[in-house]
Amino acid sequence: MSDRPIVPPSRVSARNGRDETMGRDDGTTRPAPRDGRQVIRTARDLWPPKGTLGGSNRMLSSRDVAAILAVPERTVRDKWREWGLPAYRIGKHLRWRERDVYAWIERQVA
Numbered sequence: 001m002s003d004r005p006i007v008p009p010s011r012v013s014a015r016n017g018r019d020e021t022m023g024r025d026d027g028t029t030r031p032a033p034r035d036g037r038q039v040i041r042t043a044r045d046l047w048p049p050k051g052t053l054g055g056s057n058r059m060l061s062s063r064d065v066a067a068i069l070a071v072p073e074r075t076v077r078d079k080w081r082e083w084g085l086p087a088y089r090i091g092k093h094l095r096w097r098e099r100d101v102y103a104w105i106e107r108q109v110a
Helices: 062-069 072-084 098-105
Strands: 021-022 029-031 088-090 093-097
Touching: 062 072, 062 093, 072 093, 072 098, 093 098
Parallel strands: none
Antiparallel strands: 021 029, 088 093
């Protein structure tokens, strides 16, 4: 038996003959716009991130990384090398790529 969720069949509108729902990655559906506009996916649709390919290249400060890891900012600045968390020096500032931080978190095992 497959681990994929069962997606309910889409409904076709009697009014215009078009599909009334759009499938999402998690197997649920939501109404499609009636005027033919393109559906814009929100962050909620994409969270949690799947794997490390793609993802955000947004650069994070030590404060942002500390908030993600729920540790003090000073700990991030002092331990990033020891932890093997890849960082970039931009001028005198340290920055971390968001997808690298999440990939590093996924690699950590207790």
